Amino acid sequence: MQTLERWIAAMSMPHALGDVFKSVADCAIEISVALRMAALSGDSGVAGNVNVQGEAQKRLDVVSNEIFLRRGAASSVLAAMVSEELDDVVLVADAPVDARYALVFDPLDGSSNLDVNGAVGSIFSVLDVGKSRSVVAADVLQSGNRQVAAGYMLYGPATVMVLTTGKSVAVFGLDEAEAEFVVVDGNVRIPPETSEFAINASRREQWYAPTRRYIDDCLAGKNGPLGKSYNMRWCAAMVADLHRILCRGGIFLYPEDEGTRAKGGRLRLLYEANPMSMIVEAAGGASSTGAQRILDVVPDHLHQRIGVIMGSREEVERAVSYYASS
Known part of the structure; x- marks a missing residue:
């Protein structure tokens, strides 16, 4: 089966964007493990903090946010990150001079479902802010049609990742034995009608x-x-x-x-x-x-x-x- 890395190569996307996808995939694997461990230990409750949205944070909200920030900073391709859980833009220290992407993310969507072992996920967007230093909120306030890429991860019976650069949508499944994502559907289409x-x-x-x-x-x-x-x-x-x-x-x-x-x-x-x-x-x-x-x-x-x-x-x-x- 085609791995994420081979899919990235086949898509002929910019090297830096491929590295963003790899970094996000690593986040997904780590968060997936954290969710399973928390389910075993019963450690999925409230962290005792309130985020910028005025919502009570779950411990795993905080953990997932920290995973995104740590791995994003280590990717060497991001200039800044913006999280639903934080007030303002987070600048990446010592970002390379050619770094021009900002990663915008909801680290753990649907965390209220954790109490009942329900499905949760992560959502992210990649923006081109055109610079590696001094990124401010105004640089990130772009309409959605300017997004470079977007995706989400679903942590359910299987861990699934969905990616797009705007032309097509690919669905990946996590091979836990190999700790890597493989393509499940390289061009998924939503039926035009529904009931x-x-x-x-x-x-x-x-x-x-x-x-x-x-x-x-x-x-x-x-x-x-x-x-x-x-x-x-x-x-x-x-x-x-x-x-x-x-x-x-x-x-x-x-x-x-x-x-x-x-x-x-x-x-x-x-x-x-x-x-x-x-x-x-x-x-x-x-x-x-x-x-x-x-x-x-x-x-x-x-x-x-x-x-x-x-x-x-x-x-x-x-x-x-x-x-x-x-």
């Missing part, structure tokens, strides 16, 4: 009218206006929900609602929405806030939040039409 949706239904009372109308029509089944029956899925981890959609189609919704209006939405633009949108679009899907393409949004601060609708192209277009007519 499956993922949404946090507990927020129904806070949804805007277009969201409520769309979900009601989905639930109306074959006799409803959409003319087919839908299944609902919700994993409480964006990585897990989007990986299912990548594999078999579907639509994921976490739109802005009355409860998140003041913040602009629930999910983070730089760490979650942008990298996932790049992956989804490269696999033939679509992503939107309900009002515009997510990848066209220009961020105004590092921890900006946004509404998210993404997945199978035709279903996303259908859902967005409810907002357009509102």
